[in-house]
Amino acid sequence: MASLGELERAVMDLLWASQEAATANTLRDLLAQSTRSAGGTAGHEGKDLAVTTVLTVLSRLERKGLVERERGTRPHRYQAVSSRADHTAELMHEVLGSAPDREAVLARFIGSVTATEAETLRKLLGHS
Amino acid sequence: MFWTSYFLAVLAIALAWPVPILLSRAQWPARSPFTAMLLWQAIALAGGLSMIGAMLVYGLEPIGDNLLAGLKSLAGMVFRNEPTTALGFWHIFALSAAALLSAHLVFTLLLTYYKIQRQRRRHRELLALLASPSADAARTMVINHDSPVAYCLPGGARSVTVLSDGLMAALAPDELRAVLSHENAHLNQRHHLLLWAFAAWRQALPWLPTTRLAQEAVNSLIEMLADDVALKTESKATLIKAIAIVASGSTAAPGAPAARMAFGPAESDGGQPGATGGAGALVTTASRVSRLLSPQPPLPEALRYAVLGACVLLLAVPTALLIVPGLLG
Incomplete structure (x- = not known):
């Protein structure tokens, strides 16, 4: 069973x-x-x-x-x-979104990064 | 008694404003994140203790030589209707403020706990239906999603690490191991308890510089601690590459205005939208990578012991000022 x-x-x-x-x-x-x-x-x-x-x-x-x-x-x-895709989107929004208490609910490997931040990261990596 | 309240007030102000600002600008926490984490906890606890203590001691000053005697006479006034003529307006004001602040802190801590648990339970329910257990690792689930996402959802025995299909596809096996060991470090070291306490601390007193700075520092320090655990098994280059891939892959995902609108209500139960999202995360990722790229030696042992000593003093001094006179008298 x-x-x-x-x-x-x-x-x-x-x-x-x-x-x-x-x-x-x-x-x-x-x-x-x-x-x-x-x-x-x-x-x-x-x-x-x-x-x-x-x-x-x-x-x-x-x-x-x-x-x-x-x-x-x-x-x-x-x-x-709602559809499976909608529920997945809901979950991912909770993970990726910027709700103030999200950081206490779950811990992400990488926080949200903006395009400029990603650029800085690439530069940092280029220098190594 | 009188001077005690002034000393505690000065300590409370110092711990609420200049001390956290100095500490948040310091460079050494990246070198010894664990020591820095202890110091932030000591600052938060000693700050709360001296805030409440200062008001309590000031308010009880006319009715007792020390805290215990004062509390005893206060209990007499509250429960046995003894005359309150000894207490002036400001004494009663300070005592009420102390009681309100204590209740507010405890209540916010419990409310935050309840909210976090509720969100985690809902998240776990959906995961059980949408994600499938990973074949390679224990306590790990895989969700069908294109952008590279990795996170852990704490919950005692039901703690789980979640990876997206996109992440599995983008990372090489050793990079994936680095991500998993980073997330497991969060779970093993119980980082969620720290996040809970500091989230509640900020929620309770959002206008105090120390609560925001402390939460941002703690968010950043736990990432460094988890990175250090990952570095024990995987190489530095692997971890940096994993961070870079996940970071560059996740730029497209967040904006998602449609999703934001559809799930708007979820946002409303927090205080200030976006307050901890953007800027804090930027600092964290950048400082993590630069810390890995140009590693600094950990603080010398003597300095680390000095910081630990400061933590002990921070907690011991206000506690002693509050309690010892009563025990001696």
């Missing part, structure tokens, strides 16, 4: 790839398929996966603000709030 973290990842991968809303049942089937094709052997992992587990994963993702539920339809259909 895959851990919740791995399932979250797998569910997000599916939602990001499809770009349209899917029900927990559909997602469960897709997950079962992918573990069967990837797993090689009998693929009992896929069979073990219950719809309730998928719903748990989806509600965790919803709480994290990564997935939204379409209201009004039964069964509920879920979709990704």
Whole structure:
């Protein structure tokens, strides 16, 4: 049985790839398929996966603000709030941006450098 | 008692303004970054202690011969409604200011901690979905991004170093090892605790020169310390090359006005936007490289011990002035 973290990842991968809303049942089937094709052997992992587990994963993702539920339809259909590229951009903005407390949140190998600074660096390196 | 408060006030002013300015202009911290780091911590702690201590001692002067006796009588006034006639307006003002400042410092420290933890948790959640564990190194993840980026996200057992595809492609294996050992040094030496404390110190008293100078100095010193660790396993040329490649590759990335607009709210919870970004980082990168290119010998041992002695005195003198009279009396 895959851990919740791995399932979250797998569910997000599916939602990001499809770009349209899917029900927990559909997602469960897709997950079962992918573990069967990837797993090689009998693929009992896929069979073990219950719809309730998928719903748990989806509600965790919803709480994290990564997935939204379409209201009004039964069964509920879920979709990704924003694309994988957008989330990557959000992360990289946090890393590269100049938010005042960023330096306390994470430590970068090199801080932001401007074009002139890069020029100075090249000069410094030229002299060595 | 009276002279104690004046001495502490003078010490507080010296540590808030001229001392940090002199230290931030000095050249020797690049030669012995660890010693300089201790001195900055001593300055910050002694500065806060003497600021609060000066006001406390001044305010308690009429009601006790020493700090402990004064605090005892004050407790009597607060909890048992004893007469407060001995205290003049300025005494009460100083005591309230001391109490407010102490509460403000503790509160800011906790608030900063909470904010940092929240941002890190969110960052880790996204990393778990977007990045994949590196095949080569432990506690390392690779994220799909073109510009060369390397950073570490502290979090106890869940600490992780993140590298971008762009970085992996741009660096040779030995340069990559230098980057990884630099980032691991940050994690192993718990640099995030220093960054947290000095970020909170600045957040609490942003108008005080010492808090800005201290934070910039600490940011720069931890990079030097991490570089020194990387130099133990990799050559100087390798590290310099890695820095140059990452620095020249990341020039295109930061501006990104679209991303800034899209994620504007994230900026709003900090005090002054851009305050620590640009200038501080410039100084850091330039001073790091020039330090590697033209290395200076570390401070002579005698001088290093002198600085350590100064650190001990800085902490011991205000503490002794506050506590010892009470113990003797």
